[in-house]
Amino acid sequence: MTLAERKSAFIALGTFLGQFAPGNSHKKQDVPHNDLFFDEMLALIALSQSHNRWFTEEQVYFALQQWSKALTSQNLDIWLAAYDLNNIEPKTVGLVLAGNISMVGFHDFLSVIISGHKALVKTSSNDQKLLPFLAKYIIAAEPRLRDYITFTEGKLEGFDAVIATGSNNTARYFEYYFKDKPSIIRKNRxxxxxxxxxxxxxxxxxxxxxxxxxxxxxxxxxxxxxxxxxxxxxxxxxxxxxxxxxxxxxxxxxxxxxxxxxxxxxxxxxxxxxxxxxxxxxxxxxxxxxxxxxxxxxxxxxxxxxxxxxxxxxxxxxNSLMPGTVPFGKTQQPELWDYADNIDTIAFLAKI
Missing domain, CATH: 3.40.309.10 (Aldehyde Dehydrogenase; Chain A, domain 2)
Known part of the structure; x- marks a missing residue:
């Protein structure tokens, strides 16, 4: 599968997510797979707060809108232009995701798949519904990605590298448990x-x-x-x-x-x-x-x-008082190339 084909699946997802807004979700006829996914997505948003009381509809809609804006052809091209991802030998990358805010682990998931690797995903108990659903949409958009996405509820096994997010305490466990594998371990910030x-x-x-x-x-x-x-x-x-x-x-x-x-x-x-x-x-x-x-x-x-x-x-x-600062009101609207912890995830994935 080519990089362009992988991009296409996520661009389709971005278009799909763009239909959902608080009080103004509108089903568009030209969005692929809407008959299968639109109504189920609305139901999932409505039920999000029952799965995690912090995931109000307003907050979930905001997260979906931000990803819709990010997942465009232009943004993906700008983000990935600096990397050579056309000849990646697929490896299995374990993802241990956080669940503090809705879709918080999506960037790591996106990075693994878009770079040509396989994602073995362990979601947080606080955020178990939305990402697996979006993965189904991605697979519908590009069926060959079915073999690249696996969700597990148990112990991570059979992976070649790992990206794990947790508290400072769990990070010590991650560092010990994953010490023999290439890894990115994210701590409290x-x-x-x-x-x-x-x-x-x-x-x-x-x-x-x-x-x-x-x-x-x-x-x-x-x-x-x-x-x-x-x-x-x-x-x-x-x-x-x-x-x-x-x-x-x-x-x-x-x-x-x-x-x-x-x-x-x-x-x-x-x-x-x-x-x-x-x-x-x-x-x-x-x-x-x-x-x-x-x-x-x-x-x-x-x-x-x-x-x-x-x-x-x-x-x-x-207000530009420090180098590299974020403008007021923009912290929760990062670009695809604004990496968590300032660790270049794509560069890491390109060399494992």
């Missing part, structure tokens, strides 16, 4: 924002998207702010007010109440606006409904610190 007090209302409002999308559960969600000494948080809180309805979701509200109570009982000083708290803390991983913050005196000193601690950071949001 968090994203941050670096502010200087000159951000516009629009930029701060967009930062709210980086904080609250997927309820803050993703590694690309901003969980910490770095702000200059003497920073006035009033404009920040005013910008966050547009996201106040998030407290109406019971599971989020329960986390907000619990984490706020823990902070108060521990006599921590916090700022609170009724649906989120911010707390001065040197850590990166804030609990759900809370964002940590830390003051800085020098951007240059902060830059050196962040470089030294880069293995804890997924991405940095700022």
């Amino acid at each position: 968090n994203s941050i924002a670096v502010l200087n007090g000159k951000e516009t209302k629009e930029e701060l409002a967009a930062l709210g998207e980086d904080i609250f999308r997927y309820f803050g559960l993703g590694c690309r969600n901003v969980s910490k702010l770095f702000v200059p000494s003497g920073y006035d948080f009033k404009p920040f809180f005013e910008a966050m007010y547009g996201y106040r309805d998030i407290i109406q979701y019971e599971k989020y509200a329960n986390n907000y109440d619990y984490n706020k109570a823990v902070f108060l009982m521990s006599n921590f000083s916090i700022l609170d606006n009724g649906f989120m708290t911010i707390k001065e803390d040197t850590g990166y991983a804030s609990p759900i409904s809370s964002v940590f913050y830390e003051y800085y005196d020098s951007l240059e000193v902060l830059k050196q610190r962040l470089e030294a601690e880069h293995e804890q950071i997924q991405c940095i949001v700022s």
Whole structure:
């Protein structure tokens, strides 16, 4: 199977996903395999929250829309232009996927298949439905891919390389268990924002998207702010007010109440606006409904610190205050070539 043929299957998937939007899903006559998959997809979206209470329809629709925008011929061509994938000898790559947000492991799955390898997939117990369904669509679009995609609920066996995602604790297990195989082991990471007090209302409002999308559960969600000494948080809180309805979701509200109570009982000083708290803390991983913050005196000193601690950071949001930063509001809209942990997955797969 050629690279062009593999691309075609994912382009078809992107077109299929583009039909689904909150309150506005529309079945198009010219999309292949719609009679088999469209209604079932709608049902799966509606049932997602019963499988994982964090997977609300709004969040699932958002993930589908982002992948629809990514899976175009132009994007795939730009992404893969730098690699030679035409003579890959197919290997079996084990995928141990996370389940913190909907479709979080899709990029690794896509990378394995598009590079010409076979995917042996172990999904997270928190996200077991959507990827297998999308795999069925891909196989319908290109039946020869049936032999390239396998899902397993048990122990991974018979693989040549592995990409595994988990916590820092499970990563130690992965590193031991997969020590004899080529591997990418993903650990805990968090994203941050670096502010200087000159951000516009629009930029701060967009930062709210980086904080609250997927309820803050993703590694690309901003969980910490770095702000200059003497920073006035009033404009920040005013910008966050547009996201106040998030407290109406019971599971989020329960986390907000619990984490706020823990902070108060521990006599921590916090700022609170009724649906989120911010707390001065040197850590990166804030609990759900809370964002940590830390003051800085020098951007240059902060830059050196962040470089030294880069293995804890997924991405940095700022108004170009740091090199390689992500614009406000864009952390959950990565391009295909924005690799997790800054590890080039396709380059890894091309040499195994």
